[in-house]
Amino acid sequence: MSLASQVLPLVGVATGAVLSLVVSAVNERTQWRRQQSVRWDERRLNAYAEYAHTVKELSNRYRGLAIARGLTTGSTPLEPTAATLEELAAAEAHRSALAEALWLLGDVDSNTAAVQLNRALWHLEWLARGRPTAGTATWPEAYLEFRKTREDFLRAARRDLGVSGGQITRDVPWPPQWHPSSDTGVGNP
Template identity: 25%
Template sequence: MDTITQLVTIAAVVLGGLTTYMTNQLMERSKRKDSLRVRWDEKKLDAYVEYVGSVRSCIYAAVLAYEVTHDLRAMPRTEHELLMDLTEAEGRRALAFERLMMLAGDPVIDAAHAVNSATLAIDWRARRLVEGPLEEWRALHTEIFRAINVFHEVARADLGVTGGFVGDRHTSRGLILPETRTPSPGE
């Protein structure tokens, strides 16, 4: 075997080794990148679910407070206790929103701002900071569930979830309001 053949063989072995090394490095880098993306997607999903759950807790607490403050329901708990529950729920919603702000992009954050505005409108009615008839109260609930559905759609798109839901049929399913009260003969 002459020297040129040996050099070609050595060069082929070195080239093969370098190619294998580079391929392995690129594959590992791709795996790390995918792992990081999945980890952040999991964190986003947790943040989005926590946020919507905290919003729904606020709505539920506001409904109970509203029903008691407007004499639509009698409960063994005082108005003050119910309003304190609402205050605590609002605090959890605010913290969940801050976590969402750290992980989400602009479309999700914009949708969450709309949800926050609608949630606060319900909160203010329950606290009697803003007055209005029961029909307006119901309209606020329709709006909050519409805003939650928009948030769901934007969050699903952000997470790369295919499919979706549209229309008002989902919005009306979320309403947890009492029936319209008819006054008794003495009222």
């Protein structure tokens, strides 16, 4: 046997072993990246959902204050007692803490939409508490702006999460026709 006939099989085995190691390493790295992506997607989803829920709860509470002040109509007024205001301050602190997770996990568009949502929510708070604000926005106008910025936030979060479709819902008039009120600040869909 010649030297070439002895070396060629060894080179083939060595080449096969190296290729096998490279393919295994690439597969493991791809799997690791996929697992990391799923892990962060789940955390982003939870951060977005919990934040959106907390903002909605706060807007409902501010709406209750607005009902009690006569800024809008509804069946659940919330008197601005010391205990109520303390609960609202705690809920706002919780919302602020949840926002920190957004800054860490969200993309620029979602974080920008969250900032705009915060401002719209704070506008509701100021109106509901009777604090002076610049401009002449009424509760219904501020509430419609809040609803728009909330939908913008949800749309941005959906894009960041890779949820298909840019539209969340079709336009549905509020309040519904059966509702006796024509106040756009009634309810919080």
